Amino acid sequence: MEEIFNPQVLFYLFTIPITKTIISTWVVMAFLVLFSFVLTRKMTFIPGRLQNVLELFVEAIINLIEGMSPGNGRKFLPLVGTLALFIGTANLAHLVPGLKAPTSDFNTAFALALVVFFAVPFYGITTQGPKQYFKEYISPSPILLPFHIISEITRTFSLALRLFGNILGEEIIIGILFLLAPLFVPVPMMLFSIFTAIIQAYIFTILTVVYLSSAVEVSKH
């Protein structure tokens, strides 16, 4: 049970524990970078099938951001696009034998949520300026300052826990089904997990866009 929540430490790298999750993360990262490198190496003016898929994905992310925060599509694209790709791929990693979904480890989910937590004020301050950005915390009244801070912290935890809970739950169900009936019964659940993985990646991405757009939006107060 302990290993389900906290993956086994394989070795230590400068006092940092290297778990199976970290190894899976590196595999996912390597896959994404290699895949991107190969696909974008020969970009043509008239796109082929894979280039079309890639362009479609990038355009979808830009449109998603533009829909909520007009004019910031290109600005948020690296962060939001990477989140969508990484979470989507990481959620599906458990389907590959020997790999573990990095997002089923709370450390990964929380790390991603922390990145969003720090990205929000970063974009907010660079867009609005520190004075205007922090003014939002005391508007419409300074009484609301603690609530704003609590909201920032809880939403970070909520982001992390939602992703972690769903993916871990999925993995546990598939694991149990494997134990009970290893041949065909887990297959529908595994197929369903593809759907869940994409949905969770979408939810995490869209929530990130919402937080970022609310941070860069100039207040009317």
Place this chain on the structure above:
Amino acid sequence: MIRIDRSIILQIINFVALVLLLFRFLFKPVVRALDQRSQFIRGELQKIEDEKKNLEATKRALEEEAARAKEKYLEIMDQAKLEASRIKEGIIREAYEEGEKIKNEYRRKARKEMEELLSGLREDIVELTEEVVKKFLATQITPEVQTRLIDVFLEEALRELKAQVEAIHER
């Protein structure tokens, strides 16, 4: 129990590295390709727009040219009509003057001939009268006969004179 350990730092570093790597190898080239294509399409659309504007300008110029040509044509036509009318009036006036001249010429000739005829007739009457007087004297005609003879002679002379005048007029 869920435990947060130091691996979270590595995961943050991993993710930031992934953001940078994907920005370099995925988003940047794809966005550049999209921009290039958009730029190309915008350029082509601009070209089409410019071509359309050029065509419209040419069309407008041609229409203006056609309007000017039509105006000039109407002007030339008006001038031609005026010229034709003036020439026509000149020809009519010349013809009328020529006719008047011919008419006057013939009238003058007719008057002259009439005068000649009248003078000839007067001489004939005198001769005839002399003959009548001679005959009268020769036959000693009565005054009644004499008067009747004179009337007959005068009527005859007058008829002949009229016939000659009409002949002159007809000519």
